[in-house]
Amino acid sequence: MPNSYTNKLHPGMKFPEFSLPLLNGEARTVGKAQNGFDWQLVLIYRGQHCPLCTKYLNQLQVLKSEFNDIGVDIIAVSGDSKAQLETHLEKLTTDYAIAYGLTIEQMKAYGLYVSDPRSAEETDHPFSEPGLFVINEDGMIQVVDISNNPFVRPELGALKNGLAWIRNPDNHYPIRGMHTY
Template sequence: MYTNKLHAGARFPEVEATLLNGEITPLSRPSGDRDWKLVLVYRGKHCPLCTKYLNELEQHIPSLHAAGVDVIAVSGDSKEQLETHLEKLNVSFPLAYGLTQEQMQALGLYISVPRSEKETDHNFAEPGLFVINQDGNIQVVDISNNPFVRPSLSELVSGVNWIRAPENNYPIRGTFR
Protein backbone atom coordinates (compact mmCIF):
# COMPACT_ATOMS: atom_id res chain seq x y z
CA MET A 1 0.00 0.00 0.00
CA TYR A 2 1.24 3.45 -0.84
CA THR A 3 0.56 6.48 1.30
CA ASN A 4 0.16 10.07 0.25
CA LYS A 5 2.56 11.94 2.54
CA LEU A 6 1.78 15.45 3.69
CA HIS A 7 4.53 17.90 2.80
CA ALA A 8 6.13 20.46 5.05
CA GLY A 9 4.54 23.83 4.33
CA ALA A 10 1.32 22.27 2.99
CA ARG A 11 -2.05 23.12 4.48
CA PHE A 12 -3.04 20.64 7.17
CA PRO A 13 -6.18 18.74 6.07
CA GLU A 14 -9.57 19.49 7.59
CA VAL A 15 -9.76 16.42 9.80
CA GLU A 16 -12.07 16.18 12.80
CA ALA A 17 -12.18 13.76 15.70
CA THR A 18 -14.37 13.25 18.74
CA LEU A 19 -13.45 14.24 22.29
CA LEU A 20 -14.61 12.15 25.26
CA ASN A 21 -17.42 14.62 25.98
CA GLY A 22 -18.79 13.94 22.49
CA GLU A 23 -17.66 17.26 21.02
CA ILE A 24 -16.37 17.09 17.45
CA THR A 25 -13.14 19.05 17.18
CA PRO A 26 -11.03 20.07 14.19
CA LEU A 27 -7.52 18.75 14.72
CA SER A 28 -5.81 21.72 13.08
CA ARG A 29 -7.38 24.62 14.97
CA PRO A 30 -5.82 25.76 18.23
CA SER A 31 -7.99 26.80 21.13
CA GLY A 32 -7.87 29.76 23.47
CA ASP A 33 -5.15 32.33 22.89
CA ARG A 34 -2.73 29.88 21.26
CA ASP A 35 -2.09 30.22 17.55
CA TRP A 36 -0.17 26.99 16.77
CA LYS A 37 -1.27 23.38 17.23
CA LEU A 38 0.58 20.14 17.90
CA VAL A 39 -1.36 17.09 16.71
CA LEU A 40 -0.02 13.78 17.97
CA VAL A 41 -1.42 10.64 16.38
CA TYR A 42 -0.83 7.53 18.47
CA ARG A 43 -1.49 3.87 17.79
CA GLY A 44 -4.02 3.28 20.58
CA LYS A 45 -4.40 1.88 24.06
CA HIS A 46 -2.82 -1.42 23.03
CA CYS A 47 0.57 0.28 22.64
CA PRO A 48 2.59 0.66 25.84
CA LEU A 49 5.10 2.91 24.05
CA CYS A 50 2.25 5.26 23.12
CA THR A 51 1.12 5.38 26.74
CA LYS A 52 4.66 6.23 27.83
CA TYR A 53 5.01 8.91 25.11
CA LEU A 54 1.67 10.54 25.95
CA ASN A 55 2.57 10.67 29.65
CA GLU A 56 5.98 12.13 28.76
CA LEU A 57 4.30 14.75 26.57
CA GLU A 58 2.35 15.92 29.63
CA GLN A 59 5.62 17.12 31.19
CA HIS A 60 6.10 19.51 28.24
CA ILE A 61 2.60 21.00 28.15
CA PRO A 62 3.48 24.14 30.17
CA SER A 63 6.39 24.91 27.81
CA LEU A 64 4.28 24.30 24.72
CA HIS A 65 1.44 26.46 26.02
CA ALA A 66 3.92 29.22 26.93
CA ALA A 67 5.14 29.07 23.31
CA GLY A 68 1.55 29.48 22.06
CA VAL A 69 1.15 25.85 21.00
CA ASP A 70 -2.08 23.99 21.73
CA VAL A 71 -1.91 20.17 21.93
CA ILE A 72 -4.23 17.30 21.06
CA ALA A 73 -3.63 13.55 20.76
CA VAL A 74 -5.81 11.27 18.65
CA SER A 75 -6.10 7.60 17.71
CA GLY A 76 -8.42 5.28 15.85
CA ASP A 77 -9.58 3.74 19.12
CA SER A 78 -13.23 3.66 20.09
CA LYS A 79 -14.63 5.75 22.93
CA GLU A 80 -14.62 2.66 25.15
CA GLN A 81 -10.97 1.92 24.34
CA LEU A 82 -9.99 5.51 25.14
CA GLU A 83 -11.91 5.41 28.42
CA THR A 84 -10.04 2.24 29.40
CA HIS A 85 -6.73 3.79 28.32
CA LEU A 86 -7.31 6.73 30.67
CA GLU A 87 -6.54 4.38 33.57
CA LYS A 88 -2.88 4.42 32.44
CA LEU A 89 -2.69 8.05 31.34
CA ASN A 90 -2.04 11.12 33.42
CA VAL A 91 -2.54 13.92 30.90
CA SER A 92 -4.27 17.28 30.87
CA PHE A 93 -4.38 17.86 27.12
CA PRO A 94 -7.38 16.77 25.04
CA LEU A 95 -7.57 13.21 23.76
CA ALA A 96 -9.71 12.35 20.77
CA TYR A 97 -10.83 9.03 19.35
CA GLY A 98 -12.40 7.53 16.26
CA LEU A 99 -9.87 8.52 13.62
CA THR A 100 -11.05 6.64 10.53
CA GLN A 101 -8.86 4.81 8.07
CA GLU A 102 -9.73 7.43 5.44
CA GLN A 103 -8.61 10.19 7.82
CA MET A 104 -5.40 8.30 8.56
CA GLN A 105 -4.75 8.12 4.82
CA ALA A 106 -5.54 11.84 4.40
CA LEU A 107 -2.86 12.54 7.03
CA GLY A 108 -0.36 10.39 5.14
CA LEU A 109 0.07 8.01 8.07
CA TYR A 110 1.25 4.44 7.87
CA ILE A 111 -1.59 2.07 8.78
CA SER A 112 -1.14 -1.36 10.36
CA VAL A 113 -3.35 -4.39 10.62
CA PRO A 114 -3.56 -5.84 14.14
CA ARG A 115 -1.51 -8.99 14.71
CA SER A 116 -4.40 -10.53 16.64
CA GLU A 117 -7.62 -9.59 18.43
CA LYS A 118 -5.56 -9.34 21.62
CA GLU A 119 -3.74 -6.35 20.12
CA THR A 120 -6.83 -4.43 18.99
CA ASP A 121 -9.96 -4.85 16.91
CA HIS A 122 -9.26 -2.38 14.10
CA ASN A 123 -6.60 -1.20 11.71
CA PHE A 124 -4.61 1.58 13.38
CA ALA A 125 -2.35 4.46 12.48
CA GLU A 126 1.33 4.30 13.28
CA PRO A 127 2.70 7.40 15.05
CA GLY A 128 2.52 10.82 13.47
CA LEU A 129 3.31 14.25 14.83
CA PHE A 130 2.35 17.54 13.19
CA VAL A 131 3.03 21.09 14.32
CA ILE A 132 0.68 23.45 12.52
CA ASN A 133 1.47 27.16 12.37
CA GLN A 134 -0.81 30.20 12.60
CA ASP A 135 -1.56 29.97 8.87
CA GLY A 136 -2.80 26.37 9.13
CA ASN A 137 0.31 25.04 7.40
CA ILE A 138 2.53 22.17 8.51
CA GLN A 139 5.59 23.65 10.17
CA VAL A 140 6.98 20.35 11.52
CA VAL A 141 6.07 16.81 10.49
CA ASP A 142 7.24 13.41 11.70
CA ILE A 143 5.66 10.19 10.47
CA SER A 144 6.85 6.73 11.53
CA ASN A 145 5.96 3.23 10.45
CA ASN A 146 6.47 1.79 13.93
CA PRO A 147 6.25 2.85 17.59
CA PHE A 148 10.01 2.68 18.22
CA VAL A 149 11.03 5.81 16.32
CA ARG A 150 9.58 9.10 17.57
CA PRO A 151 10.99 12.57 18.05
CA SER A 152 12.51 13.47 21.40
CA LEU A 153 9.89 15.64 23.07
CA SER A 154 12.54 17.77 24.81
CA GLU A 155 14.23 18.50 21.50
CA LEU A 156 10.89 19.12 19.78
CA VAL A 157 9.82 21.67 22.40
CA SER A 158 13.23 23.35 22.29
CA GLY A 159 13.03 23.48 18.50
CA VAL A 160 9.50 24.88 18.45
CA ASN A 161 10.56 27.60 20.88
CA TRP A 162 13.52 28.44 18.65
CA ILE A 163 11.37 28.48 15.50
CA ARG A 164 8.81 30.75 17.17
CA ALA A 165 11.40 33.32 18.31
CA PRO A 166 10.95 36.23 15.87
CA GLU A 167 14.65 37.09 15.86
CA ASN A 168 15.45 33.68 14.33
CA ASN A 169 13.22 34.21 11.27
CA TYR A 170 13.26 30.44 10.77
CA PRO A 171 11.39 29.21 7.68
CA ILE A 172 9.55 25.93 7.21
CA ARG A 173 12.24 23.42 6.33
CA GLY A 174 12.10 20.62 3.73
CA THR A 175 10.02 22.44 1.15
CA PHE A 176 12.29 21.91 -1.89
CA ARG A 177 10.42 19.94 -4.53
Protein backbone atom coordinates in the same frame (compact mmCIF):
# COMPACT_ATOMS: atom_id res chain seq x y z
CA MET B 1 4.55 -6.78 0.11
CA PRO B 2 2.57 -3.56 0.61
CA ASN B 3 -0.77 -3.37 -1.08
CA SER B 4 -0.73 0.39 -1.63
CA TYR B 5 1.38 3.51 -1.36
CA THR B 6 0.89 6.43 0.96
CA ASN B 7 0.70 10.07 -0.01
CA LYS B 8 2.79 11.97 2.47
CA LEU B 9 2.01 15.45 3.70
CA HIS B 10 4.89 17.87 3.24
CA PRO B 11 6.07 20.90 5.18
CA GLY B 12 4.39 24.08 4.01
CA MET B 13 1.22 22.28 2.91
CA LYS B 14 -2.19 23.13 4.32
CA PHE B 15 -2.98 20.56 7.01
CA PRO B 16 -6.23 18.66 6.41
CA GLU B 17 -8.63 19.58 9.19
CA PHE B 18 -11.00 16.95 10.54
CA SER B 19 -13.50 17.20 13.35
CA LEU B 20 -13.18 14.35 15.85
CA PRO B 21 -14.99 13.62 19.12
CA LEU B 22 -13.63 14.04 22.63
CA LEU B 23 -14.89 12.01 25.57
CA ASN B 24 -16.83 14.97 26.96
CA GLY B 25 -19.06 14.95 23.87
CA GLU B 26 -17.45 17.96 22.20
CA ALA B 27 -15.96 17.79 18.73
CA ARG B 28 -12.49 19.22 18.16
CA THR B 29 -11.02 20.31 14.85
CA VAL B 30 -7.66 18.61 14.49
CA GLY B 31 -5.23 21.08 12.95
CA LYS B 32 -6.87 24.19 14.41
CA ALA B 33 -5.34 25.57 17.61
CA GLN B 34 -7.68 26.17 20.54
CA ASN B 35 -7.61 27.83 23.95
CA GLY B 36 -6.02 31.08 22.75
CA PHE B 37 -2.98 29.40 21.17
CA ASP B 38 -2.00 30.00 17.55
CA TRP B 39 -0.03 26.80 16.80
CA GLN B 40 -1.06 23.20 17.40
CA LEU B 41 0.92 20.03 18.01
CA VAL B 42 -1.06 17.10 16.60
CA LEU B 43 0.15 13.79 18.01
CA ILE B 44 -1.32 10.74 16.33
CA TYR B 45 -0.74 7.57 18.31
CA ARG B 46 -1.37 3.88 17.68
CA GLY B 47 -3.98 3.34 20.39
CA GLN B 48 -4.50 2.07 23.90
CA HIS B 49 -2.88 -1.27 23.07
CA CYS B 50 0.54 0.37 22.68
CA PRO B 51 2.56 0.78 25.91
CA LEU B 52 5.08 3.00 24.11
CA CYS B 53 2.24 5.35 23.13
CA THR B 54 1.06 5.50 26.75
CA LYS B 55 4.58 6.42 27.87
CA TYR B 56 4.93 9.06 25.11
CA LEU B 57 1.54 10.63 25.86
CA ASN B 58 2.47 10.87 29.55
CA GLN B 59 5.87 12.38 28.66
CA LEU B 60 4.09 15.02 26.60
CA GLN B 61 2.01 15.93 29.65
CA VAL B 62 5.19 16.72 31.58
CA LEU B 63 6.13 19.30 28.90
CA LYS B 64 2.61 20.57 28.21
CA SER B 65 3.01 23.88 30.03
CA GLU B 66 6.30 24.54 28.22
CA PHE B 67 4.62 23.95 24.83
CA ASN B 68 1.76 26.19 25.95
CA ASP B 69 4.24 28.89 27.04
CA ILE B 70 5.45 29.16 23.43
CA GLY B 71 1.89 29.31 22.07
CA VAL B 72 1.48 25.65 21.07
CA ASP B 73 -1.80 23.85 21.77
CA ILE B 74 -1.76 20.04 22.03
CA ILE B 75 -4.15 17.39 20.79
CA ALA B 76 -3.60 13.63 20.63
CA VAL B 77 -5.61 11.46 18.24
CA SER B 78 -6.08 7.75 17.57
CA GLY B 79 -8.37 5.40 15.72
CA ASP B 80 -9.51 3.88 19.01
CA SER B 81 -13.18 3.74 19.92
CA LYS B 82 -14.68 5.75 22.76
CA ALA B 83 -14.60 2.65 25.00
CA GLN B 84 -10.93 2.01 24.18
CA LEU B 85 -10.02 5.61 25.03
CA GLU B 86 -11.94 5.37 28.30
CA THR B 87 -9.92 2.26 29.19
CA HIS B 88 -6.68 3.94 28.13
CA LEU B 89 -7.31 6.93 30.40
CA GLU B 90 -6.73 4.65 33.38
CA LYS B 91 -3.04 4.56 32.36
CA LEU B 92 -2.71 8.20 31.28
CA THR B 93 -1.82 11.22 33.39
CA THR B 94 -2.82 13.72 30.70
CA ASP B 95 -5.13 16.72 30.72
CA TYR B 96 -4.73 17.91 27.12
CA ALA B 97 -7.35 17.07 24.48
CA ILE B 98 -7.45 13.47 23.26
CA ALA B 99 -9.72 12.68 20.32
CA TYR B 100 -10.80 9.25 19.15
CA GLY B 101 -12.31 7.65 16.08
CA LEU B 102 -9.73 8.57 13.43
CA THR B 103 -10.86 6.70 10.31
CA ILE B 104 -8.74 4.86 7.76
CA GLU B 105 -9.58 7.55 5.20
CA GLN B 106 -8.40 10.26 7.59
CA MET B 107 -5.24 8.28 8.32
CA LYS B 108 -4.60 8.16 4.56
CA ALA B 109 -5.26 11.90 4.23
CA TYR B 110 -2.57 12.50 6.88
CA GLY B 111 -0.16 10.20 5.02
CA LEU B 112 0.16 7.85 7.98
CA TYR B 113 1.29 4.26 7.81
CA VAL B 114 -1.52 1.91 8.82
CA SER B 115 -1.05 -1.51 10.41
CA ASP B 116 -3.27 -4.48 11.09
CA PRO B 117 -3.39 -5.85 14.64
CA ARG B 118 -1.22 -8.89 15.36
CA SER B 119 -4.16 -10.51 17.15
CA ALA B 120 -7.64 -9.74 18.47
CA GLU B 121 -6.09 -9.27 21.92
CA GLU B 122 -4.02 -6.35 20.62
CA THR B 123 -6.96 -4.41 19.16
CA ASP B 124 -9.98 -4.92 16.95
CA HIS B 125 -9.18 -2.56 14.05
CA PRO B 126 -6.40 -1.37 11.75
CA PHE B 127 -4.53 1.50 13.40
CA SER B 128 -2.17 4.25 12.36
CA GLU B 129 1.47 4.20 13.25
CA PRO B 130 2.77 7.35 15.01
CA GLY B 131 2.62 10.74 13.36
CA LEU B 132 3.44 14.16 14.73
CA PHE B 133 2.54 17.42 13.04
CA VAL B 134 3.03 20.99 14.19
CA ILE B 135 0.57 23.34 12.51
CA ASN B 136 1.35 27.06 12.42
CA GLU B 137 -1.01 30.03 12.68
CA ASP B 138 -1.74 29.86 8.93
CA GLY B 139 -2.84 26.20 9.11
CA MET B 140 0.35 25.10 7.35
CA ILE B 141 2.53 22.18 8.36
CA GLN B 142 5.59 23.60 10.10
CA VAL B 143 6.99 20.27 11.35
CA VAL B 144 6.15 16.71 10.29
CA ASP B 145 7.37 13.36 11.58
CA ILE B 146 5.78 10.12 10.40
CA SER B 147 6.96 6.68 11.53
CA ASN B 148 6.10 3.17 10.41
CA ASN B 149 6.58 1.69 13.89
CA PRO B 150 6.27 2.69 17.56
CA PHE B 151 10.00 2.77 18.26
CA VAL B 152 10.93 5.96 16.38
CA ARG B 153 9.43 9.25 17.61
CA PRO B 154 10.74 12.79 18.11
CA GLU B 155 12.32 13.48 21.48
CA LEU B 156 9.79 15.88 23.02
CA GLY B 157 12.25 18.12 24.87
CA ALA B 158 14.26 18.69 21.70
CA LEU B 159 11.04 19.37 19.77
CA LYS B 160 9.90 21.93 22.35
CA ASN B 161 13.30 23.65 22.30
CA GLY B 162 13.31 23.70 18.50
CA LEU B 163 9.81 25.15 18.34
CA ALA B 164 10.76 27.83 20.85
CA TRP B 165 13.68 28.78 18.61
CA ILE B 166 11.52 28.73 15.45
CA ARG B 167 8.82 30.84 17.13
CA ASN B 168 11.31 33.50 18.24
CA PRO B 169 10.71 36.34 15.75
CA ASP B 170 14.37 37.39 15.95
CA ASN B 171 15.38 34.12 14.25
CA HIS B 172 13.28 34.54 11.08
CA TYR B 173 13.24 30.76 10.69
CA PRO B 174 11.22 29.56 7.67
CA ILE B 175 9.45 26.26 7.15
CA ARG B 176 12.17 23.76 6.23
CA GLY B 177 12.08 20.83 3.80
CA MET B 178 9.57 22.26 1.36
CA HIS B 179 11.27 20.82 -1.72
CA THR B 180 10.42 17.24 -2.63
CA TYR B 181 12.27 15.68 -5.52
